[in-house]
Amino acid sequence: MRDRIEGRVWTLGKDVDTDQIISGKYLTIIDPNELKKHVFEIALPEFARAARAGDIVVADENLGCGSSREHAPQALRALGIGAVVADSFARIFYRNCINLGIPAIEVRGARALFEAGDTARIEMARGTVTNLRTGAHLAFPPLPTHLLELLEVGGLVEKTRTELARGRRPG
Amino acid sequence: MNGGTGGGLTLAEKILARAAGLEAVVPGQIVDGRVDLAMMHEQGAQTVGPFHEMGAERVWDPDRVVIAIDHWVPASTEGAAVLHQILRKFAREQHLPHFYDVGRHGICHQILAEDGWVVPGDLAVGTDSHTNMLGAMGAVAAGIGPTEMAAVLALGKIWLKVPPTIRVHVTGRLGPGVTAKDLVLKVLGEIRTTGATYKAVEFSGPTIAALPMTDRFTVCNMTTEMGAKCGMIGADSVTTEYLRPIAKHAMHPAAADADARYERTVEVDVDGMPPMVACPYSPDNVRPLPEVVGEHVRVDQVFLGSCTNARIEDLREGARILKGQKVHAGVRYIVSPASTKIYQQALKEGLIEVFTEAGAVFTNSSCSACFGGNMGILAPDETCASSSNRNFPGRMGAKEARIYLMSPAATAATAIRGEITDPREYL
Numbered sequence: 001m002r003d004r005i006e007g008r009v010w011t012l013g014k015d016v017d018t019d020q021i022i023s024g025k026y027l028t029i030i031d032p033n034e035l036k037k038h039v040f041e042i043a044l045p046e047f048a049r050a051a052r053a054g055d056i057v058v059a060d061e062n063l064g065c066g067s068s069r070e071h072a073p074q075a076l077r078a079l080g081i082g083a084v085v086a087d088s089f090a091r092i093f094y095r096n097c098i099n100l101g102i103p104a105i106e107v108r109g110a111r112a113l114f115e116a117g118d119t120a121r122i123e124m125a126r127g128t129v130t131n132l133r134t135g136a137h138l139a140f141p142p143l144p145t146h147l148l149e150l151l152e153v154g155g156l157v158e159k160t161r162t163e164l165a166r167g168r169r170p171g
Numbered sequence: 172m173n174g175g176t177g178g179g180l181t182l183a184e185k186i187l188a189r190a191a192g193l194e195a196v197v198p199g200q201i202v203d204g205r206v207d208l209a210m211m212h213e214q215g216a217q218t219v220g221p222f223h224e225m226g227a228e229r230v231w232d233p234d235r236v237v238i239a240i241d242h243w244v245p246a247s248t249e250g251a252a253v254l255h256q257i258l259r260k261f262a263r264e265q266h267l268p269h270f271y272d273v274g275r276h277g278i279c280h281q282i283l284a285e286d287g288w289v290v291p292g293d294l295a296v297g298t299d300s301h302t303n304m305l306g307a308m309g310a311v312a313a314g315i316g317p318t319e320m321a322a323v324l325a326l327g328k329i330w331l332k333v334p335p336t337i338r339v340h341v342t343g344r345l346g347p348g349v350t351a352k353d354l355v356l357k358v359l360g361e362i363r364t365t366g367a368t369y370k371a372v373e374f375s376g377p378t379i380a381a382l383p384m385t386d387r388f389t390v391c392n393m394t395t396e397m398g399a400k401c402g403m404i405g406a407d408s409v410t411t412e413y414l415r416p417i418a419k420h421a422m423h424p425a426a427a428d429a430d431a432r433y434e435r436t437v438e439v440d441v442d443g444m445p446p447m448v449a450c451p452y453s454p455d456n457v458r459p460l461p462e463v464v465g466e467h468v469r470v471d472q473v474f475l476g477s478c479t480n481a482r483i484e485d486l487r488e489g490a491r492i493l494k495g496q497k498v499h500a501g502v503r504y505i506v507s508p509a510s511t512k513i514y515q516q517a518l519k520e521g522l523i524e525v526f527t528e529a530g531a532v533f534t535n536s537s538c539s540a541c542f543g544g545n546m547g548i549l550a551p552d553e554t555c556a557s558s559s560n561r562n563f564p565g566r567m568g569a570k571e572a573r574i575y576l577m578s579p580a581a582t583a584a585t586a587i588r589g590e591i592t593d594p595r596e597y598l
């Protein structure tokens with residue numbers, strides 16, 4: 001994970017639940033490259049087609065409420081989304097993002113800071129989100145070390161692999 | 172004991188401290204908790220990939236892993252068949268003995284509840300957001316994603332941020348025809364869908380103490396709709412008596428300290444409270460049912476099912492109202508028991524006969540119409556009355572379809588009249 005993340009902004013409203021992110025009818029799909037064609041189909045229909053690697057999603061309150069499905073963050077990772085910023089997250093969605101190595105930044109007022117198509121800059125260590133078009137910015141408390149480490153190594157799979165390998169080393 | 176924090180511990184803090192092997196914990200602290208029980212349903216198929224990518228070879232403790240398929244049972248699409256196949260293969264390779272396959276299947280949370288898989292003091296995790304339901308055992312039970320589950324299967328532990336606790340103190344007596352579902356809808360109307368995000372919700376008070384386990388499951392189940400990490404009721408004699416014949420491992424009942432520090436306390440008095448209903452399109456859009464009755468809301472489908480309300484007591488309640496009546500001509504009444512055992516019990520008690528004689532369809536035990544991906548799917552301009560837990564846009568099919576959440580009794584009354592009806596008219 002880079003300390004400075006920059007990208008084009010997509011905006012979402014509040015209470016975008018997991019049914020609106022990946023509809024129930026796609027839940028039997030496992031391949032992230034297939035899932036990414038359907039992400040945000042209800043909430044933001046043009047996203048799946050037009051999103052580019054490095055883009056940043058900015059949402060209002062309670063992003064990802066609803067089920068525990070990981071399809072949504074998997075699709076976002078397959079698209080190469082650089083970060084997800086929201087006024088607030090639902091907890092399982094937040095954990096799923098971090099565990100998959102997607103920076104998830106919670107900052108009150110984030111949605112109001114941006115319009116679709118703006119460029120956002122996130123500085124992880126300083127804890128700031130800036131709209132490069134308007135210059136407006138907001139501060140967020142830097143993530144706990146534990147979560148930064150998870151993002152640093154690329155997610156929970158990588159972290160657990162290291163932990164298991166360490167456990168297996170003789171001596 | 173103050174645990175060195177200068178204040179007592181809430182129930183969630185007590186249990187997480189034990190899981191982390193610490194004397195005490197404080198909200199905001201990140202701990203590694205030892206997991207007592209890990210549950211997977213179909214979504215667990217997505218756990219297998221990351222499990223192998225992690226380089227994991229063996230599941231940490233096969234006796235503490237339960238797999239219960241429930242969303243598409245028996246498989247209704249090729250995709251679902253593949254998910255089931257992945258899980259069966261994984262269970263075989265890893266020698267996981269507790270696989271509830273087709274024929275002994277049921278909704279995953281109900282399986283954990285009726286076979287005693289979660290006991291007081293446990294830290295339980297499942298790949299489903301309503302794992303919160305098992306907090307009714309006096310445990311911390313939380314939903315997690317499949318990658319996270321892969322790490323749990325590999326290591327037997329999970330990182331958790333200790334949540335602050337909201338206490339919900341309930342007093343008063345539920346009137347005739349007013350149920351635990353109405354109680355939790357009322358609470359949800361107060362706390363709202365984001366009010367408990369990242370938090371624990373601990374229920375207390377004389378009304379809660381008087382509830383049987385089935386109602387406690389209903390209450391804890393819907394803390395998910397409050398955004399909560401977990402919802403819980405401290406174990407008492409009701410809990411331990413329920414569990415004694417079925418508990419799969421040792422109980423470690425814990426209680427909140429008298430001087431526990433709560434983020435806030437919500438007081439709810441249910442004396443004189445009418446039945447409640449959550450209107451489209453959010454489970455916190457809660458109104459007194461009699462108010463909605465006045466609006467003559469016609470329904471196309473009625474669903475008595477889901478992990479929230481499809482236990483034998485719920486089916487009895489529906490059947491009692493439906494007996495000798497007919498389902499309204501314009502209505503499809505879908506009744507789906509939460510588990511195979513409940514199905515068998517309903518058969519023995521003659522409930523299936525009551526439902527089907529009245530013109531309802533009685534399905535096998537599964538999530539059924541609850542999630543809009545298997546059966547009982549709604550068309551765009553349809554309205555459904557349901558005993559389940561979510562009514563966000565698109566939950567049961569078309570995103571325009573309207574869902575009203577209510578008690579099992581209210582679904583039966585509504586199915587008879589063809590419009591939203593107060594069950595107290597059938598007392």
Ligand code: SF4
Pocket residue numbers: 241242278279299301476477478479537538541542559560
């Ligand atoms: S019954 Fe509904 S809420 Fe419960 S586990 Fe199944 S889909 Fe989820």
